[in-house]
């Protein structure tokens with residue numbers, strides 16, 4: 001490990017608010033029912049394999065992958081299929097889901113799975129095993145993991161980057177995973193290296209988590225090409241593109257993927273789950289979620305079966321009347337939830353019940369851009385958000401895309417965060433992108 | 444609690460926001476200007492106070508009235524008009540007739556800010572535009588200086604302060620006033636010149652001592668004399684991250700180096716670089732005027748170019764121009780080229796290898 005922490009240029013330092021970092025992960029009581037969305041990942045939805053009234057066992061596959069960029073779903077609890085139909089998803093749309101009612105008498109400790117000798121599997125078989133386990137990126141993006149493990153033809157991944165940065169304020173799931181499940185992380189990193197054929201693994205941790213750094217350093221055996229690097233605490237350090245620049249000084253080309261520069265990037269929680277589930281041949285049925293914010297009286301990291309309703313989780317965490325907004329994910333890039341009846345998905349890393357004082361004012365006065373350049377100095381992509389903002393307000397969306405690299409914006413939120421004029425820059429950019437997408441589709 | 448009736452607010456990310464908004468930044472600039480204004484009042488007396496107060500009130504009123512006329516909510520709460528007003532007042536001589544000070548504020552805010560569409564849309568610093576207008580329209584009033592620390596400055600106005608609008612300034616009265624006051628201290632002979640003009644226009648160039656320049660014990664515009672205090676106030680703003688120190692540094696460095704080069708060629712004719720830095724309005728301009736966010740470039744390379752450009756132009760005007768002071772016009776010129784500087788210093792976007800067509 002190098003002495004100086006490396007980093008990427010620009011970025012911001014929001015207050016960390018990592019209140020839940022100190023407490024060990026706890027298991028939530030069993031919910032009376034779970035709603036397994038068939039699309040909790042990027043790509044084609046899964047196809048249901050069960051019918052109404054059917055008995056299912058915890059860990060049993062209840063939906064199969066709907067294509068290569070898709071993953072199967074497994075029953076998070078033992079019980080009876082109540083219905084297969086439409087429910088509200090985290091985006092606020094109606095989507096297909098399997099609702100399973102818990103069997104009150106069943107022993108939920110037992111999990112279906114066929115143990116496999118993973119050391120004997122070829123890289124291709126490993127990738128298939130990862131897909132069978134229903135693995136997606138647990139950091140929030142929910143991109144199917146096996147797709148990342150199999151780079152497109154002609155591309156070779158030489159470095160597996162393990163993301164333990166967790167740069168979003170409030171969230172501490174990755175931190176707890178690094179402390180509590182470190183052997184699984186190392187095991188998962190090994191599997192990822194074998195599946196991709198990479199030469200080395202680099203584990204990146206922000207320097208505000210010295211305990212996690214130490215835990216991982218102690219767990220990594222000396223004779224393996226796995227290194228641990230400490231990075232400056234800065235948002236958005238955990239973004240793939242920033243990691244690739246900070247660790248390897250490689251820029252992911254505009255419009256490209258990390259695999260274009262030989263990098264595959266996985267979240268620590270994803271690898272921990274891989275290391276835990278693959279040898280047992282089990283599927284992804286639960287995850288750790290940070291429940292935090294001023295609106296809950298018992299914040300913490302909870303192990304929650306997938307498909308548990310937000311209401312159930314938040315009520316157990318002691319949600320109070322002060323709650324004003326529920327955020328799925330972190331406060332910088334997460335989305336607000338329109339209802340408490342939405343089920344928890346594979347990509348839900350955090351559930352924040354924030355009070356009025358914690359979030360940006362919704363009706364703050366918007367001043368004209370004073371050209372203070374704070375956004376320019378914050379944008380990790382080196383865009384000019386001020387200029388993009390001016391163009392957006394004039395609805396010159398095409399020129400934003402063509403001459404000002406709008407599509408390189410990954411909506412990290414740094415520009416909106418720093419803007420003293422309260423200009424909702426990211427929001428304007430989203431609208432512009434949507435309009436441009438629609439226009440080019442209708443051409 | 445009953446979560447059935449929970450009202451959830453929806454909004455788009457990011458859900459967090461840094462605390463500082465525009466009024467907070469402008470208010471801090473006002474805070475940083477106040478010590479400078481107080482020193483101006485201490486060294487030049489109540490006339491200085493009235494000049495600063497008048498220009499400030501004029502700027503705020505102009506902004507408020509233009510909002511009323513345009514039927515918009517008033518924008519004076521963002522403090523930016525106050526900043527403009529104080530800065531304008533601090534660049535005027537202590538004996539400036541108050542009506543002229545007011546006119547400068549009205550012109551600066553009216554022509555350079557409101558007409559362009561208000562805060563953020565102006566391409567020139569409004570205080571500078573007001574000041575430049577006065578320099579051209581009232582060359583005498585704007586170059587009539589009084590010595591600092593005159594006895595009686597807290598009890599007597601400088602006679603020119605209350606000149607009736609559009610009447611000629613009573614220069615003789617001012618001189619009498621200064622002579623009488625000086626006589627009580629036993630000093631006689633008042634050249635009526637600032638250190639810069641003494642160097643430029645005296646038969647043999649005279650150089651004020653750098654110590655007196657640094658401490659502010661010299662005649663000059665109300666707020667530009669006390670270099671040490673301006674630097675301290677600038678440091679406060681830099682510490683609060685509300686001022687781009689690179690502009691100031693670029694400007695001072697280039698002015699120092701260029702004037703140093705001249706000085707090395709002929710030490711009798713050219714002032715030493717330290718004199719260059721601390722005389723006139725260079726420190727004040729570099730700290731409070733060139734750093735105006737609206738009219739300066741936004742790229743990290745561009746601010747250095749911009750600062751260096753202004754520093755060089757300042758020295759060139761001072762040495763070769765007809766005016767002893769070049770800071771103001773140098774900054775206005777810098778404002779004018781700042782869009783160009785922005786354009787040529789755009790950084791490379793992450794992941795783009797081809798040069799942008801732009």
Ligand code: SF4
Pocket residue numbers: 378379380381382383385408409410411412413414415416425426
């Ligand atoms: S949201 Fe987009 S424009 Fe704003 S800082 Fe992030 S990448 Fe840059």
Ligand code: SF4
Pocket residue numbers: 368369370371372373374375376385386389415418419420421422423
């Ligand atoms: S941060 Fe806001 S006010 Fe400052 S330049 Fe960017 S858009 Fe303009």
